[in-house]
Amino acid sequence: MAGRSIQLMDLRNLLLHLRDNPSDRAVALDTGINRRTVGRYRRWATDEQLLTDPLPSLEHLQSRRSASLPAATPPQNVS
Numbered sequence: 001m002a003g004r005s006i007q008l009m010d011l012r013n014l015l016l017h018l019r020d021n022p023s024d025r026a027v028a029l030d031t032g033i034n035r036r037t038v039g040r041y042r043r044w045a046t047d048e049q050l051l052t053d054p055l056p057s058l059e060h061l062q063s064r065r066s067a068s069l070p071a072a073t074p075p076q077n078v079s
Helices: 008-020 024-031 035-047 058-068
Strands: none
Touching: 008 024, 008 035, 008 058, 024 035, 035 058
16 A cells, blocks of 8 residues: 555545644544654645645645645565
């Protein structure tokens, strides 16, 4: 499951959890998302000012995520 992005509705739910909880660990326990992934999305949401401003529509949120959040690179295994 590594390297997969969060679904759009899950991202919106994660942003709501991030607004309510200052702890990445508590958000990870509530949502079932890895703590490091929660931290990565918290940094992204802080940079995009999504934790203080009203949440945008789902379409706008999707476009902001695809434009500003880097895609995960595939593992570099040499066989």
